[in-house]
Amino acid sequence: MDFKLTEEQQMLQETAERLVRDAYTFTKREHASKSEAGFSTEFWKQLGELGLTAIPFPEELGGFGGSGIENMLIMQELGKGICLEPFMESVILAGGLITQLGSEAQKEELLAGIASGELQAAVALDELHSHYDLSHVTTTATQQGSDWVLNGRKGVVIGGHTAGKILVSARNAGDTCDQQGISLFIVDPNSAGVTRRTYATVDGRKGCELFLDNAKGELLGTAGGAYDAISYQAGRAIAALCAEAVGAMRVLCDITLDYLKTRKQFGVVIGKFQVLQHRMVDMVSALERATSMAILAACLADDEDSAERSAKLSAAKFMVNRAARYVAEESIQLHGGIAMTWEYSGAHYAKRLVMISHQLGDDDHHLEAYAAQLSA
């Protein structure tokens, strides 16, 4: 297989790499995390100006027709800087859903904004007891005349607190876990009946709980038929998270190796101890396995929907989840106490990695999904 990037892909990666390196120093990240938005609005603007937020969209919609590989390159770099911006949520997930389901008018209205970064969108799919099951939807949608009215509560909407638009899954027919009867709505978070409770997540980001009390929503796609698109786009988002995790793991492995070569105990650098060398090697081999799976995920993220695609994406997320937590935990162990301190960047990488291992499905969820595909 040829893993060589094209010249354009290489330049794209370099742009992202340099941007993150310059804009995401430890102190700048800390500052951004503590700001009201919880991320750097300036950096977000730069992503837009450089066209990075336009990557996955078709050229006729102001994008660059990028594939999973381009998304992977950007996400890896964002992972290296543990960037706080809701790039995956807005560009890949919300952008993907609108591209797939939206009417021409909706695409025109929203995608140009998402592609330029002027519109930051969020996606509300999770609910209190949904436990990664995207078909578990209790929020209701009822038609009143030409309007749709939404009622219910959505959880952990990352970037929802600052979003200009939120895409909400709600049920207009069927039982709680039916795939049929789920619709997707565009909600203006500032409209009547919408309340947000903002909080910080463990990885230094911000998200919100979304309360819908007779809130108005604009239907995206056909009523009751959104599940397949949600599941497909969640697959693209999983591939993006895998790439982000690989970027973050790579940096954390580097930081840890550096520490082993610097820190002295009993008069020698601790990296001289064979047992620590072995643990470091295990970390890096976990990273390499995860990297392979992330590349696989990126290659098929934009393929047509199929059972095989879903199974492989589940396999990738499972492997990456395990590696992410392994690298995070081992890194803390090899560092000792310092890795737990707020002032040490390694701690923040570890927290983000643990968070990723729960976003859009943990190990058990994806292992079950993979097994189900095998026996099907």
Add this chain to the structure above:
Amino acid sequence: MTILVIAEHNNAELNAATLNTVAAATAIGGDIELLVAGEGCSAVAEAAAKVAGVTKVLLADNAAYAHQLPENISLLIAEIGKGHSHILASASTNGKNYLPRVAALLDVDQISEIIAVESADTFKRPIYAGNAIATVQSSASVKVITVRSTGFDAVSAEGGSASVENVSSAQDAGTSSFVSEELAKSDRPELAGAKIVVSGGRGMQNGENFEMLYKLADKIGAAVGASRAAVDAGFVPNDMQVGQTGKIVAPNLYIAVGISGAIQHLAGMKDSKVIVAINKDEDAPIFQVADYGLTADLFEAVPELESKI
């Protein structure tokens, strides 16, 4: 073998870096001629004649050389230097400016910023920002070399009694002219050439606390620098940054205060003769390069040091 050394000066005084360059010439071995090119610079020539080891001083006193414009001075050096075995200049911003021109005019390669002389044709020089040291050998008829001052101990400014010979050549290429010059005015010595440097890092906590370092620096005649972390945090301006991307210093004494010792910073100061590190964190990597380490709260240690030093 006759070596031509180009004197570094400001038309009034001989710059001390010249003494290090002469030291490199002495290490090569042979007669040493010192070229003083400038305008109204006879005082410099007199000082040059006293430098230990110099056999002859060549004085080119002409308006064309007043500001060391490389277009003019390189023609002069190439003309005089042709018959010499070596042409040496300090790796100052002047030497770096005109000497490659001289090399090109003589159609020979230049050897930049040597830090050691192995033999008359073999030299050591740092590459990759000092992360590697190359030994290079030259077969050029004239070896054109810039010399990093910190690599050679200065020869004595006194003790020589060279003759001064006037050079009448006036080379004016007519392609450039001097407009103005602005030299930073500070009572403290310049960071790059200071004998003692006191540097502060992120541990200083804010810009006001640097006052403590200025006080200490003024007492011992030191320049004040900073780590990139301190510059990035906005404590001090970026021209104070010591490190790979900032200034590279090699003073006799370097005092690192509240600096953890990132590789980037170490690259800028690890050639200092004596390094002192004061840091609260006993595991800070700076202690691995320090000759004297003190684990202490800098806010107590620095004022105490200032009062006792």
Add this chain to the structure above:
Amino acid sequence: MKILVAVKRVVDYNVKVRVKADNSGVDLANVKMSMNPFCEIAVEEAVRLKEKGVATEIIAVSVGPTAAQEQLRTALALGADRAILVESTEDLSSLSIAKLLKAVVDKEQPQLVILGKQAIDSDNNQTGQMLAALSGYGQGTFASAVVVEGDRVKVTREIDGGAQTVDLKLPAIVTTDLRLNEPRYASLPNIMKAKKKPMETLKPEELGVSTASTLKTVKVEAPAARSAGIMVKSVDELVDKLKNEAKVI
């Protein structure tokens, strides 16, 4: 006005280089390569001059292996109009590179040539000055400001202890220092456009330049490590050591 910008492919400045065990050089296998940071500043300055309407065309030129096309493509994505690669796999000296650039200058007749002040691999700081000498042009090295006025250019230079401004007759050579500007990032639209910009490849022989060198690298070593120091217990002990043992105060 035509501007020629020289760019060099070097090891990325974030890479920690390691000396090879046989002391024949540094290990560059599988190491990330990038455009020399000072060259990026040179490209940026040229692009700014074009944006100001001073320059009409920017030609990026590199001397190096086939892979240096990547760095030229980056220069095109940053705003250069076309590119020339003088292809050579040899480890060329600054003088040879200056001679090759001189041949390109003769061919293209630019009014201004902008180069980085030095490459971060060889740290020579020679090529711009040598090119200026070979062409008989004036030079503004270590530039922190470049102002073109008619057929002259004013260059403010970073010198030891301050700044100096010189006035040069065009055509002239400028080499860039760190503070001249902050290079932009290649934006996605410009990366796409760069694909369509022309790139020409030349061989040193075609330019009639001999690249023989008088320099030979005998060996490359890691710098000597500092010997371990000692920890002192108090400020008094430190002052005593500095005065009586190290004798630096």
